[in-house]
Amino acid sequence: MANSPLVAYPTSALHPNLPTTRPTSTAPSPLKPIPSGIASPSPAIVVQADPSGAVTLANDPFIPAEQLNDWEKHKYVKGKKLGEGTYANVYLGHLRSDPSQLVAIKKIKVQKEFRDGIAPDAIRELKHLQELNHPNIIKLLSVFTSKDQNLNIVLEYLPLGDLEGLIRDTSGIPYGPADVKAWMGMIARGVWFYGTVKLADFGLARAFGDPFTTNRPMTANVITIWYRPPELLFGAPFYSAAVDIWSVGVMFAELINRAALLPGQTEMEEISLICKVIGTPTEDNWPGVTSLPHYAVPDDKTPVTPREVYMQRFGSVGAEGVDLLMRMLALDPRKRVTAREMLEHKWWRAEPRPTRLEDLPRNRKEGNAEKYGQDQGRKPGVLDDKNGNRGDKVARRLDFGAAKK
Amino acid sequence: MAAEDARYRQSTQYKLWSFSPAQLSATREKTNALAKATISERLLSRPPPAASAPTSGSNTPNPSSQMQGAGDLPEFLTPAEELRLLNHYTAELLRASDFLQYSVAIRATSAIFFRRFYVANSIMTYPPTEMLKTCLFFGNKVNGVYLHAEQFAANFPKTTAEGILAGEFLLCQGLRFAFDVKHPYRALEAAMFELERYGDVDLTRLGTASKTARDILKFSPLMTDAYFHYTPSQIMLAALSLADEELYDRVVRETFHLAHTPAFPNAPPQSRKAAAAAEEKSRLLGPEMRDKVRAAIASCRSMLAQEPPARMTGYWGTPAQTDAVKPSLRKLRKCRDPDRFDLVALHKARREQALRNGDADDEDGRVPAGSSLDGDDDAAVFGNVEERDAKRRKVKKGLEDPFGGPL
Numbered sequence: 001m002a003n004s005p006l007v008a009y010p011t012s013a014l015h016p017n018l019p020t021t022r023p024t025s026t027a028p029s030p031l032k033p034i035p036s037g038i039a040s041p042s043p044a045i046v047v048q049a050d051p052s053g054a055v056t057l058a059n060d061p062f063i064p065a066e067q068l069n070d071w072e073k074h075k076y077v078k079g080k081k082l083g084e085g086t087y088a089n090v091y092l093g094h095l096r097s098d099p100s101q102l103v104a105i106k107k108i109k110v111q112k113e114f115r116d117g118i119a120p121d122a123i124r125e126l127k128h129l130q131e132l133n134h135p136n137i138i139k140l141l142s143v144f145t146s147k148d149q150n151l152n153i154v155l156e157y158l159p160l161g162d163l164e165g166l167i168r169d170t171s172g173i174p175y176g177p178a179d180v181k182a183w184m185g186m187i188a189r190g191v192w193f194y195g196t197v198k199l200a201d202f203g204l205a206r207a208f209g210d211p212f213t214t215n216r217p218m219t220a221n222v223i224t225i226w227y228r229p230p231e232l233l234f235g236a237p238f239y240s241a242a243v244d245i246w247s248v249g250v251m252f253a254e255l256i257n258r259a260a261l262l263p264g265q266t267e268m269e270e271i272s273l274i275c276k277v278i279g280t281p282t283e284d285n286w287p288g289v290t291s292l293p294h295y296a297v298p299d300d301k302t303p304v305t306p307r308e309v310y311m312q313r314f315g316s317v318g319a320e321g322v323d324l325l326m327r328m329l330a331l332d333p334r335k336r337v338t339a340r341e342m343l344e345h346k347w348w349r350a351e352p353r354p355t356r357l358e359d360l361p362r363n364r365k366e367g368n369a370e371k372y373g374q375d376q377g378r379k380p381g382v383l384d385d386k387n388g389n390r391g392d393k394v395a396r397r398l399d400f401g402a403a404k405k
Numbered sequence: 406m407a408a409e410d411a412r413y414r415q416s417t418q419y420k421l422w423s424f425s426p427a428q429l430s431a432t433r434e435k436t437n438a439l440a441k442a443t444i445s446e447r448l449l450s451r452p453p454p455a456a457s458a459p460t461s462g463s464n465t466p467n468p469s470s471q472m473q474g475a476g477d478l479p480e481f482l483t484p485a486e487e488l489r490l491l492n493h494y495t496a497e498l499l500r501a502s503d504f505l506q507y508s509v510a511i512r513a514t515s516a517i518f519f520r521r522f523y524v525a526n527s528i529m530t531y532p533p534t535e536m537l538k539t540c541l542f543f544g545n546k547v548n549g550v551y552l553h554a555e556q557f558a559a560n561f562p563k564t565t566a567e568g569i570l571a572g573e574f575l576l577c578q579g580l581r582f583a584f585d586v587k588h589p590y591r592a593l594e595a596a597m598f599e600l601e602r603y604g605d606v607d608l609t610r611l612g613t614a615s616k617t618a619r620d621i622l623k624f625s626p627l628m629t630d631a632y633f634h635y636t637p638s639q640i641m642l643a644a645l646s647l648a649d650e651e652l653y654d655r656v657v658r659e660t661f662h663l664a665h666t667p668a669f670p671n672a673p674p675q676s677r678k679a680a681a682a683a684e685e686k687s688r689l690l691g692p693e694m695r696d697k698v699r700a701a702i703a704s705c706r707s708m709l710a711q712e713p714p715a716r717m718t719g720y721w722g723t724p725a726q727t728d729a730v731k732p733s734l735r736k737l738r739k740c741r742d743p744d745r746f747d748l749v750a751l752h753k754a755r756r757e758q759a760l761r762n763g764d765a766d767d768e769d770g771r772v773p774a775g776s777s778l779d780g781d782d783d784a785a786v787f788g789n790v791e792e793r794d795a796k797r798r799k800v801k802k803g804l805e806d807p808f809g810g811p812l
Contacts, residue, residue, distance in 0.1 A: 064439065064526050065579035115566075116546075116554045117573045123546055127584040133415050143582035145574050149756060 072144040076154055078105050087121060093154065102157040103141055107150055122151050129153075177317050180255045181347070182354035187248055188342050225270050226250065226262050230281050231333050233271050235294035242333035245342065249328025256314045256321075272298050278329055279304030286332035304331070320347035413636060417583030422521055424633050430484070432524055437484040440527030444742045445478050451743065479739035486733045487528050492712075493730045494533040495519055495628055496720035502541060505560055508548070509623060514586045515544030516627040522579040524633075530742045531575065538564060539572035547584045571752035586632075589622050589641035596645060596656055603659065606652070617648035624717050625709035635705045639698075643705035647713075653702075661695030663687040 063071070077099075079092045088106045095101040108122045129140040139156035146152055229246035253261040262277060264270030275281070280301040281289045289295060310322045317325070324347045327337040337345070348354075413419055424432065482490070495516055502512040519540040523533070538561060545552050554566035577584075597615050600606045621644040626632055631640050646653035664687065688694065720726050745751060 064436070064530070065522070065575055068525075068581070069578040116551065117542070117570045118546070118577065120546060120549075120551055123584060126582050127547060130417050130583050131415065131585050143577075145578065146759070149574055149752070149759075151574075151577075 069144050072142050073146060073152070075142065076103060076105060078152075087119075088153075092157070104155045104157045106153040106155060107146075108153065110150060118151060122153075126153065129155075176352075177256075177321070178352040178355045179360055180252075180317060181321075181352070182356075182360055183255060184248075184252055185348065185354050187251065188339070225264055225267065226260060228267075228270060229333065230271070230274055230289075230331055231292070233267055233274070233294070234281075234289065234292035234296075236292050240333060241339060242336045245328050245336045245339065246333075248342075249325060252325055252328060253314060256317055256325075268296075271296070274331075275302050277305065279331060281331045286335075289332070317347070318350055320345070320350040323347070413587075416587060417581070417585060418587050418632075419636075421581050421583050422633065426630070426634060429524070429630060429633055433488065434484045436523075436525055436527050437482070437487055437529075440529045440742070441481045444481070444529060444740060447743055448478060480736055481740045482527075482529055482733060482736055486736065487523075490528050490533065490730060490733050490737065491520065491523050492628055493720065493726070494528075494537050496717070497534075498537040498540060499624070499627065499717070500721050501537070501561075505541070507541070507545065508550075509590060510588065511541075511544045511548045511550065513588050513590075513623070513627055514547060515540045517586045517632050518544055518576065518580060520627075520630075520632070522576055526579050527742075529737065529740050530745045531572070532741070532746050532748065535568060535748050536572055536576065539569055539576050542569050543573060543576055565749075567749050571748040574752075575748070587637045589626065589637040589644065590619070592638045592641035593618055593622060593645070596641060599656060599659075600652060603655070606655070610649070611652070614645065614649035614652050618644040620714045621647055621709060624714040625712045628712040628716075629708050631705060631708050634708070635701065639701055639705050640709070642698075642702045643709050646702060646706050647709060657695060657699060657702075661690050661692065661698070663690040664692070 075096055076093045077096050079094065081089055082092050082104065083090045088108045091105040091107065093103045093105040095103070108119060111119050126140070126143060129138070133139070140153065141156060142154040144152050144154075227247035227250050229243045232243060250261050262270060262273045264273050275297050279285065280297050280303075281295075282297075282301065283290055285304055307322065307326065310326055311319070314322050314325055324337070324342065324345045327345075328342065330336040498516055498519055499512060502515060507515075515537075519533075519537055522531075522536060522540070538558075542552060542554065542557050545557075554569050558564045558566045558569050593615065597611060600611055601608070618641070622641065625644070626640050631643075635643070642653060642656070645656070
């Protein structure tokens with residue numbers, strides 16, 4: 001059945017204060033017996049009557065909307081701008097009560113041309129991030145609006161950038177197959193958990209299981225073009241979690257070779273690249289492909305790239321790794337590995353073992369965050385220009401310190 | 406199944422929006438008390454218009470402010486009256502949704518948003534007639550249907566896009582920015598597949614039960630607090646039991662079919678783990694759990710039975726219903742929050758105040774020194790009482806019935 005009837009009654013809806021307490025520690029065991037019937041609620045659900053509870057319990061159901069928002073807003077101190085995009089600006093921030101607890105505050109830009117309230121991208125991002133709690137998916141800590149009605153999304157701070165930065169920074173940090181395996185492990189587990197790959201950017205995410213969207217055609221334009229699978233490029237009106245496997249496969253190849261695999265500038269170019277690098281999709285290797293709405297391939301058809309060529313290009317991850325890569329990049333989505341098969345693939349058990357998390361290149365987040373906290377500890381909550389400058393220095397130090405390592 | 410339970414426990418529906426009945430009613434009482442206190446304070450702190458300008462006020466006739474002079478507080482809604490109005494307006498929301506032919510998911514999501522919003526916010530504080538439209542607009546958005554505010558507003562008399570959008574941020578705050586609502590419709594489909602799989606259930610009967618249960622799900626849980634107390638599958642099974650008790654019984658019996666098999670503590674270590682797993686499984690699918698589930702569903706069932714689908718049309722403009730809510734509505738007109746009832750003015754004032762405070766969103770990383778933290782700088786926000794009153798009078802006319810007469 002889609003939903004098990006076994007869920008126990010909620011015993012307390014008082015939600016822990018996320019930035020200080022991780023939800024993992026509070027999630028009750030699903031196997032725990034139902035503590036009480038509905039007629040005799042357990043003492044745990046007695047509502048705290050103290051009105052000052054408003055300042056200690058962020059998700060106390062009592063707090064009216066506006067007060068809760070102001071309180072959430074006050075909880076964080078917004079600092080230096082980390083980045084600017086068309087969709088949002090990202091700021092470094094920290095907990096007012098504990099400056100060592102760094103966060104990223106993503107301020108959604110007001111889109112002038114969108115006159116219908118909060119932008120759909122922001123709604124989608126929030127809707128999905130709110131429901132997710134997985135170590136490999138960025139954590140949503142809080143949301144608030146600032147006075148001029150901007151949406152601010154407080155996220156777990158990932159100080160060391162993203163995999164893209166790592167791949168591109170060829171001068172800096174050397175890494176090996178074991179590191180690749182560790183990163184791939186994180187990605188694969190994240191995908192398996194949710195079935196979608198936009199691990200840190202849910203603006204374009206859409207729940208696959210959603211009964212009211214599955215029978216509605218989805219827009220084909222959802223993945224950055226380099227990671228877009230052929231079925232989307234050919235305009236398939238319905239698609240599955242297999243699109244994400246393709247994307248992860250492309251990332252896998254990029255991690256191995258530190259070079260973009262299919263850097264098409266346009267959809268046409270992307271299709272040509274796929275035909276050249278992976279092989280031309282035909283009725284032979286993908287029954288039904290020619291009837292997809294936008295099916296069009298270059299005239300000189302390339303056969304599917306054989307294993308030997310993959311071994312030459314990606315052999316550093318071994319025969320097992322190449323096997324997994326090839327399965328992820330299967331042209332026909334029905335023949336692509338599933339997320340579960342991907343996790344069960346023998347590559348994970350083959351040598352070398354994945355690098356331990358704490359030994360991964362540039363993954364020095366916690367130590368530096370702590371140092372930052374110590375630096376800031378002397379003047380907790382003080383906001384002056386020094387703060388911004390210091391944040392700047394720290395950010396640079398994180399970079400070089402890690403690069404040396 | 407246990408894995409699904411674990412997943413459900415991660416959902417905001419469980420973590421933020423599930424309460425025991427005692428907790429929910431305590432929260433509503435608290436919300437009501439808080440609103441009374443705040444509104445009293447605001448009414449008392451306003452300049453008594455009748456006393457200060459008894460002769461000059463020919464151009465500002467304001468009967469309500471005369472009645473609400475200092476020391477003369479209106480009678481407030483009780484928590485029970487608030488709940489009655491909440492149900493009344495939830496029915497109005499469903500009526501509007503049906504009129505506009507929104508999907509089942511959008512309809513239900515909007516209704517649940519509305520009920521969630523008014524857990525910690527009083528009907529006296531924020532106007533339900535406005536919020537229900539914003540809920541419908543936002544319910545569409547969350548389900549991937551992006552309406553133009555102008556066009557949406559045109560469906561309602563005396564409604565502007567500005568009015569719809571003024572409540573949007575407020576609604577989001579009230580929802581704790583949790584936009585995913587899990588409904589029981591899909592669980593019903595799954596139960597039907599399951600019953601079909603048994604192979605010996607008459608398909609016509611199945612179809613009838615499915616339709617009846619779906620009709621119940623489209624009304625009863627949205628008009629009661631079922632979503633706050635029960636999981637989607639519990640709600641679904643309760644609806645199924647109302648639709649066809651025997652079929653419900655069958656599903657429960659087939660699901661919890663295992664006898665209890667205790668693990669043997671003296672077993673050799675290699676088989677101990679497997680035995681423990683088997684015991685766990687037999688516990689989850691055994692008679693004890695079955696009885697617990699049955700008890701939960703029985704109580705959910707009696708909740709749903711209070712609002713059977715047949716009552717739906719009774720809510721809509723019938724004389725009985727009008728009479729039932731009239732006294733509460735009359736009270737509401739006198740006791741609503743003078744600084745919150747006009748959402749457009751509130752929204753505007755907040756923006757203007759933000760601009761004045763230079764809260765231009767911290768481009769330099771500073772928090773403006775004067776930025777308020779308790780959110781109650783209404784004196785600053787609402788400087789001009791008279792202007793506000795004029796606006797409110799204008800709005801008030803439109804509050805009686807946002808959808809015009811009965812359809």
